[in-house]
Amino acid sequence: MKNKWTLEQLQFATLESQGLTELTPFGTGKKAVLNALEHLGYVQIDTLSIVERAHHHTLWTRIPDFQTGYLEELVEEHTIFEYWFHAASYLPMQDFRYVLPQMNHARKSKSHYYNADKKVMQYVMDMIRIEGPQRARDFETESSKTGSWWNWKPAKLALERLFMQGDLMICGRKGMQKMYDLTERVLPQHISTTEPDPIEFAEYLIKTCLRAYGFTTLKQITHLRTGNLLKINVSKVLKSMLEEGSIIQVDMEGLPPVFVQNSLLEKTVEFSNSHVRLLSPFDNSIIHRDRIRQVFNFDFRLECYTPKEKRQYGYFCLPVLFGDRFIGRADCKAHRKDKQFELIHLHIEDSGMSTELWLEPFVETLKRFAVFNGCELLMLTKVSPSKLTAAVREALYKQM
Structure with missing residues (x-):
């Protein structure tokens, strides 16, 4: 049909x-x-x-x-x-169970990426079985001990392979440091x-x-x-x-x-244009760049991997979604030590939309996002087109 x-x-x-x-x-x-x-x-x-x-x-x-x-x-x-x-x-x-095909592929793979030493893999498994959950840096400490027959890099590769093939799972994190444990101790029995x-x-x-x-x-x-x-x-x-x-x-x-x-x-199409979303560049909704370009006429790419001189919008731009329209992008940075949130470059693309419609909800969302980032103060560096600068600045610093 x-x-x-x-x-x-x-x-x-x-x-x-x-x-x-x-x-x-x-x-x-x-x-x-x-x-x-x-x-x-x-x-x-x-x-x-x-x-x-x-x-x-x-x-x-x-x-x-x-x-x-x-x-x-x-x-x-x-x-x-x-x-x-x-x-x-x-x-x-x-x-x-739907990641099992990938785990089994990793177990059988002969690629260089998975080329971990079997002795080191066994040592890693034994250590975790006896000592409990471990981080990669725990093996770095072990490898530095006098008389150690291996070094940290093979252990880290072994951890990654054991994780990819499903013998180990991540049971938690300390910051961004992964804690590995035996799958049998992490995976619920009913799964x-x-x-x-x-x-x-x-x-x-x-x-x-x-x-x-x-x-x-x-x-x-x-x-x-x-x-x-x-x-x-x-x-x-x-x-x-x-x-x-x-x-x-x-x-x-x-x-x-x-x-x-x-x-x-x-379902009836009902949009509310009263809210602004500041999306992560890795948000599920925009991860298919072709889809967003074709359906929303919004051409987005993350420029942090682009040489500075070739960037058009900024290092880490966040798509700005107003109701059903992507109206621009905001290059932001959280200066957490100083509790300051910097709007490095706000680029508004939908020039046909009245500023009165989107500016107040944008500022409201930006302030909430600054708080979420542990910041108390807002800083504005640049707005495009420049004719919007005064209005954005006034709205941003109002009641601060």
Whole structure:
């Protein structure tokens, strides 16, 4: 079944499914974090701390009372876990069996990345079994002892391989330092360890994408996953779902075939342009750059990996979402020691929109975000276009 949809409907589908059309789409408190992860499928972990780290930022965007300690508590309670999705991520423990194909691939892999010394791997396993959870730096200390027959780098590689192949799991963190423990001591007994067959895995990817985004494409389902067999299986499952009527195929000019949940047909497009979201560059909603460009006409890329002289917007820009429109990007930095939050460059692209509409909610969100980053004062350096500088500055410093 093929249907014609409007661009506005696709925009609403993805923003609502991502939890970006309501203030508390997943509830409040720690339970909301688990709800969000189970709905979105994953949240990417990143070590960059120009502003609050991506995994915390992404959840704060959807959970106004989010606290950074919630993730650690959920890991310790064994309701979420860390593994490699398309990148290092937190995932709901209920989905553990769907990482087993990747774990088993890592176990069989002969690639240089996984070329860890078997003796060192056994030593690492024995030490953790006897001494309990360990960090990579604990092995650095061990390797420096007199008479040690190995050094830290092979131990670190062994830890990574044992983690990737599923013998070890991360049971917690001290800051950003991972604590490794035996999988048998971390994985709850009720969690299935039956590896899904290829069709089951394809179904998992499709249903996760549809739940988290409302609509999807073959390219997005197989994002950063190699192998023609996976594409073939995903195509088979999509065909079956179309035949049974649980999804529909939508024709959109300039887009590849789009698959949409049938349940979305009954929903009315209702946007509230009263709230601004400052999104992490690693937020689930914008991780598919092609999708955002095609559906929202917003061309976004993170420029921290771009040479300084070639940057157009700034080192660590945050997309600015106003209702259903990406109106610009904000290059920010938290100077935590001085408790100052700097708006290095606010670039507004939607010049046709009245400043009176977006400025007040933008400033409100920016102030909340500054507090979330442990800052008390705001600093403004640059606004583009420059004609907006006075208005932004007045709104920013009002009542401060």
